[in-house]
Amino acid sequence: MSLPEEMPKLRMAPVETPEQLAQRAEREKRAQELQREGNLEQSLAPFRVGSVHYLNAAPLTRGIEDEIVLATPSKLAEMLRRDELDAGLVSITEVLLNDRYDILDSMAIASLGEVKSVFLAHRRPIEEIKEVFCDTASLTSINLLKVLLAERGLKPEFKPLPSYEAATQLDYVLLIGDAGIDFIRAPHQHEIFDLGAAWYELTSFPFVYAVWALRRGVENSQLRRQLREARDFGLDTLDSIIRSRTEYDYEFRKDYLGWHIHYHMGTDEKRGVAKFVELLRKHGLGPVYEPRFVV
C-alpha cells in the first residue's frame, strides 16, 4: 500500500557530530555571556568608575570594560581625590593613607606568595641598595618595598623611573603590572625580588595590592551591586578570559590569572591588610587610617 500524498513525511533532524555539538554549546554559551555583558553595561551609569589597564584587572571588570576609565594606579588615585570618579580599582595605599574612601568588601587584587608582576629587579645585592628607581604608576608597591627593605634595616632613596626603556640599565628598579611582565619576559641581567613572595615570607599572609575604593558619602548601593556582578561574571568566565585575551601567551595568562593573582578578600587578606597597616605605621609611612569595608 502506497502512502497517501497528504501524509507528512517523517522529518529527521540532521545528526550532529561531536564537534558540531561542541561548537553549538560554545555558541550558546557565548550568546549568554553577551547578554549578561549587555545587562551589565546598561546599568553602570550614572556612576563614574575607573580601573587599571593591567591584565590582572580584567576579571573584576568583565562586562563593564567599555564603560570605565582606564588609567595607571597613580592617575586613578588623583582622579578619585578630585572626585572625578565615584569608584576606582585603586592601590590599597591610596585607601589607607587617605580617610575618604570605603572599600568594597569581598574582592581585591591579591596574591598569596609570588605575584609575578610586582618586583624589584636588581643587578647588585639587595643589601647594598642605596637608590631605587620606581615605576611612577605605582603607589602600593613602592610602600610595600619601603616596608620590606626597612624590615631588613635598608633605607634607600626612592626615585622616579625616567622611562621603561631605562630599566635595563639601572641596578635597582621597581616595576609593576604589564610593564613588569614585559621586563621579566625580555632578556635582562637582573635578579627578580618578587614582592608578593617576600611579603609572604615575612608575614605568612596574602598581600592585597588593589581594592575597589568607593567615594564615601555617596549613595552607591546600585554601583556596589554592579561591581559584584562584574566580579561574579569575570570569575565565572575566567577560563574564557584566559583563552580570549591576547597579552603574552596562553600558559602565562593561565598561571598569572588562574594561580598567582586572586580576587577574593577574605579573613586572611584582611589580616594581610592589617599587618601592612601595622608595618606602615612602624616605619613612619603614615598617617595610616583603618580600612572601612562596605558590603
Ligand SMILES: C=C(O[C@@H]1C=C(C(=O)O)C=C[C@H]1O)C(=O)O
Ligand atoms: C599586582 C599588581 O598590583 C597593582 C599594583 C598597584 C600599585 O603598585 O600601586 C596598583 C594596582 C594593582 O593593580 C600589578 O598590577 O602588578
